[in-house]
Amino acid sequence: MSTLRPDLRSRSIACLAIPSLALQCELVDRPGLIGSPVALSDEVRSRVTEATREARHYGVRVGMTLRDAVALCPMLTILEPRPALVAKYADGLVQAMEAVSPFVEEAERGLVFADLRGTEGLYPRIEDLSRAIFVGIPPALRPQLGVAEYRFTAFIAALHAQPSEVVHVPVGDAAEFLADAPISRLALNTDAVEQLHLLGIERCGQLAALPRHAVEAQFGYPGGIAWLAARGQDTTPLRPRPWVRERVVEVVEAEPPLVSHEAILHALEQMLGRALRHPMARRRFVRLLRLRAEGERGGLWEREQVLREPQGDRDRLWRLIRTQVEYASFPGPLTRLSLELGALTAESGRQHNLFSEEQIRRREQLDEMVRHLKVRFGQSPVSRVVPVEPWHRLPEHRYALLEYDP
Amino acid sequence: MSERHTSLRPVGLPRAISMRVDAEGMPIAVTRVAARGRHxxxxxxxxxxxxxxxxxxxxxxxxxxxxxxxxxxxxxRPLSVYRDDATGAWFEQPYSEPRQEGTAR
Known part of the structure; x- marks a missing residue:
């Protein structure tokens, strides 16, 4: 149980949410479309994935085919998704949260959490905090901010907030505030949500009214977490992304765009060299590689590789990058390449095998010889000393010989 | 199914010796058993x-x-010997302080 004052506890977590990020990004990029019916299609231009309020007014719904949507709203503007644009603005949201807290988690694109504990001195009032966050975000993105003691409460608060406004939930009010929230917002799988719907449980308040053991018996550990969340008591911690000082990012803007794999590889090889020469990466090892390529038409290709063991060797890192790129299917000519060396280790030392190759080779020879002698004499002539009771006062009880059997 | 048997053989077993002692039972001279059982x-x-x-x-x-x-x-030359207090027989056996229980070697 936290010993913080209730007013400070109630501002432990901030959640920044933009419910239709991809569509909002397009509207920021094309302000002339604001206020008109606009829909975003999927990548194969078959169905509606997001729609503005104006489009919904005409009956356009998510999941509808584009043909049906246009039939309902002839003046509908249909846009293709541009993941690179979304990624750019999503990074901006993370940076806006990092302006107020070093511990920031990007749960998904357009949903960012920040741990606010310890920032009360910097931002005594919630308004100061929200101003500091919103200043880094284009208002046309319509960012919504929620502040509460725990992350689920902060998330629901953000969804309740008006664009560019904040909803703050005091500690004692969380359960009441969450009571009307739909259970589909909880971290439960769709089967569990459907099962709850069949039981007539639609809202968090109904779930919270059930005994915890009954929910856990039905849905296991996630059910218990969801039950706590529904009561405003979910203590699931943030998983902050590596601190900015723990990564080095190299970016290349390509003009003219890169088309061939050879050109992309050449650019990346130079970027890797530059990244490894960066003072922050010097004498440190890399645990995470992240590659991002943005296409001419807004397409995005991303790969993230967590290395099994940290690498500091340029050739090994290059081999990993080259493998990723050689089998990549890029979204057309590339205008921007980004290489991130992340989760840099504090130490650059490597634990080598205690046994050198020569020792291993000799051990194998010994094993072979012992096997040979065993066949010849029927038993192994070599024994290993094993501790039996090393603390025994009579010496003959302390250690024994055990037949060495390779 | 095959069974594998392994046996442990103690290390540091005592070896019998002959000891001449004084009136107080203190060792004066030791005779160790040589190879092939010869004195x-x-x-x-x-x-x-x-x-x-x-x-x-x-x-x-x-x-x-x-x-x-x-x-x-x-x-x-130093030597560790002991007298079995029950039988009075003498043995030689290297002796070191036992390791404390639970400590690493």
Whole structure:
């Protein structure tokens, strides 16, 4: 149980949410479309994935085919998704949260959490905090901010907030505030949500009214977490992304765009060299590689590789990058390449095998010889000393010989 | 199904010796058994460095009680020997302090 004052506890977590990020990004990029019916299609231009309020007014719904949507709203503007644009603005949201807290988690694109504990001195009032966050975000993105003691409460608060406004939930009010929230917002799988719907449980308040053991018996550990969340008591911690000082990012803007794999590889090889020469990466090892390529038409290709063991060797890192790129299917000519060396280790030392190759080779020879002698004499002539009771006062009880059997 | 048997053979088993002792039972000269069971030559004890007693599980029947001597033989060679307090027989056995229980070697 936290010993913080209730007013400070109630501002432990901030959640920044933009419910239709991809569509909002397009509207920021094309302000002339604001206020008109606009829909975003999927990548194969078959169905509606997001729609503005104006489009919904005409009956356009998510999941509808584009043909049906246009039939309902002839003046509908249909846009293709541009993941690179979304990624750019999503990074901006993370940076806006990092302006107020070093511990920031990007749960998904357009949903960012920040741990606010310890920032009360910097931002005594919630308004100061929200101003500091919103200043880094284009208002046309319509960012919504929620502040509460725990992350689920902060998330629901953000969804309740008006664009560019904040909803703050005091500690004692969380359960009441969450009571009307739909259970589909909880971290439960769709089967569990459907099962709850069949039981007539639609809202968090109904779930919270059930005994915890009954929910856990039905849905296991996630059910218990969801039950706590529904009561405003979910203590699931943030998983902050590596601190900015723990990564080095190299970016290349390509003009003219890169088309061939050879050109992309050449650019990346130079970027890797530059990244490894960066003072922050010097004498440190890399645990995470992240590659991002943005296409001419807004397409995005991303790969993230967590290395099994940290690498500091340029050739090994290059081999990993080259493998990723050689089998990549890029979204057309590339205008921007980004290489991130992340989760840099504090130490650059490597634990080598205690046994050198020569020792291993000799051990194998010994094993072979012992096997040979065993066949010849029927038993192994070599024994290993094993501790039996090393603390025994009579010496003959302390250690024994055990037949060495390779 | 095949069964594998392995046996443990104790390390540091005591070896029987002949000991000549004085009136107080203190060692004067030791004769060690040489190869192939032949008696070796007698070697005089120059000095006795240390005497200590080990009584193992004395509360049990068949417990062992030994009196150890660390002696210096003529010529300066050290040797650890003990007398079995139950039988009076003498043995030689290297002795070091046992490791504390639970500590790493």
């Amino acid at each position: 070796g030559t007698e070697t005089h004890v120059e000095s006795i460095d240390e005497i200590w007693r080990v009584a193992e599980a004395w509360w049990r029947e068949g417990s062992q009680a030994r009196t150890y001597f660390r002696v210096i033989l003529e010529g300066g």
